[in-house]
Amino acid sequence: MTNSHPEDIEIINMLVQDGKNSDIGFKTLVMKYGESLFRQIHFMTKNKTYTDDILQNVFIKVYENLSSFKQESSLYTWLYRIARNETLNFLEKEKRRTGVKVEDHYFEIIAGHSVLDGNTSERISELLDQAIESLPEKQKLVFKLKYLEDLKYSEIAEKLKMSEGGLKANFHHAKQKIEDFILARLNH
Amino acid sequence: MKENNDLFDHLKKKEFTIPDTAYFNSLADKVILENQVKKKTFVMRPVIWITAAAAIIILAIIIVKPTTSYVQPDFTQLAFNDISSTEAENYINANLNDFEIDLIEELIISDNAIQENSDTTKTQPNEVKQTVTFDNISKEDILNYFENENIDIEDLEEESFI
Numbered sequence: 622m623t624n625s626h627p628e629d630i631e632i633i634n635m636l637v638q639d640g641k642n643s644d645i646g647f648k649t650l651v652m653k654y655g656e657s658l659f660r661q662i663h664f665m666t667k668n669k670t671y672t673d674d675i676l677q678n679v680f681i682k683v684y685e686n687l688s689s690f691k692q693e694s695s696l697y698t699w700l701y702r703i704a705r706n707e708t709l710n711f712l713e714k715e716k717r718r719t720g721v722k723v724e725d726h727y728f729e730i731i732a733g734h735s736v737l738d739g740n741t742s743e744r745i746s747e748l749l750d751q752a753i754e755s756l757p758e759k760q761k762l763v764f765k766l767k768y769l770e771d772l773k774y775s776e777i778a779e780k781l782k783m784s785e786g787g788l789k790a791n792f793h794h795a796k797q798k799i800e801d802f803i804l805a806r807l808n809h
Numbered sequence: 810m811k812e813n814n815d816l817f818d819h820l821k822k823k824e825f826t827i828p829d830t831a832y833f834n835s836l837a838d839k840v841i842l843e844n845q846v847k848k849k850t851f852v853m854r855p856v857i858w859i860t861a862a863a864a865i866i867i868l869a870i871i872i873v874k875p876t877t878s879y880v881q882p883d884f885t886q887l888a889f890n891d892i893s894s895t896e897a898e899n900y901i902n903a904n905l906n907d908f909e910i911d912l913i914e915e916l917i918i919s920d921n922a923i924q925e926n927s928d929t930t931k932t933q934p935n936e937v938k939q940t941v942t943f944d945n946i947s948k949e950d951i952l953n954y955f956e957n958e959n960i961d962i963e964d965l966e967e968e969s970f971i
Contacts, residue, residue, distance in 0.1 A: 651834075652833055655837075
């Protein structure tokens with residue numbers, strides 16, 4: 622059984638063909654999901670140059686391995702996993718190569734929170750990264766699409782082939798777990 | 810005033826520029842091009858391997874050939890060269906009874922033939938040996954010769970024949 626959107630099925634069908642159709646299919650795929658993957662990778666790397674390199678590698682892998690995509694999950698979920706693994710591998714290699722961890726931050730703190738006040742943005746960003754990584758796969762994906770990409774529930778539902786009700790529940794649980802994770806570490 | 814304790818209300822995402830459509834278009838082109846290059850390399854790989862294998866085989870043939878055409882030394886000959894003539898004589902004397910007389914004779918004859926053969930090859934072909942015989946010369950011819958040469962027969966008898 623396929624979990625892919627009809628438009629995605631059309632893209633996949635074009636991609637598995639040879640020649641021009643394959644190229645058109647691939648371009649459609651990049652135009653449809655490129656921005657979303659760019660945001661996701663940039664959130665993890667916090668670096669534009671790294672993001673460019675990783676995104677290119679992700680699409681190369683997608684092009685090469687599309688035949689192994691079983692359509693058991695949505696196309697976006699499959700792309701998201703590839704992008705996440707590619708980014709983690711890249712950051713790990715970069716850390717080994719330079720000995721320095723990417724320390725840029727993604728958030729700024731707005732004063733007025735009893736626990737957050739007095740902490741640096743870098744520290745909060747680091748904890749947020751850890752908290753997101755600790756989430757179950759589905760919650761992690763929903764949180765990123767809703768919170769980091771500001772997508773509407775209807776858009777996420779279409780991408781992930783999930784019901785809006787299910788998405789809301791997933792997002793609520795994810796948010797709660799992240800808050801608990803961060804506060805627990807800041808309070809101790 | 811009641812404090813807002815929702816953590817996410819106190820976190821503001823940093824804005825960053827999302828690339829435009831041209832960026833993603835160019836990215837797609839780059840990946841397609843890279844894939845084509847990879848495919849070409851993949852197709853060319855067997856050709857490269859076959860060429861390399863052929864080159865290795867040719868090299869191997871060139872390297873191995875001189876050793877195969879190498880003439881093995883005659884070990885029998887080498888072994889005889891190491892034996893001194895005294896040792897050979899002693900051996901023959903001790904085992905003389907084992908030698909067949911006919912074979913020895915045959916060997917001597919053939920050795921002589923070889924010797925003669927090699928001697929004749931040394932002489933020039935136009936150099937013919939002439940043996941002098943007096944059978945065809947008459948007594949008168951001899952006397953005439955002595956007379957012409959002013960040789961006195963009596964002197965000859967005294968110096969040479971007596």
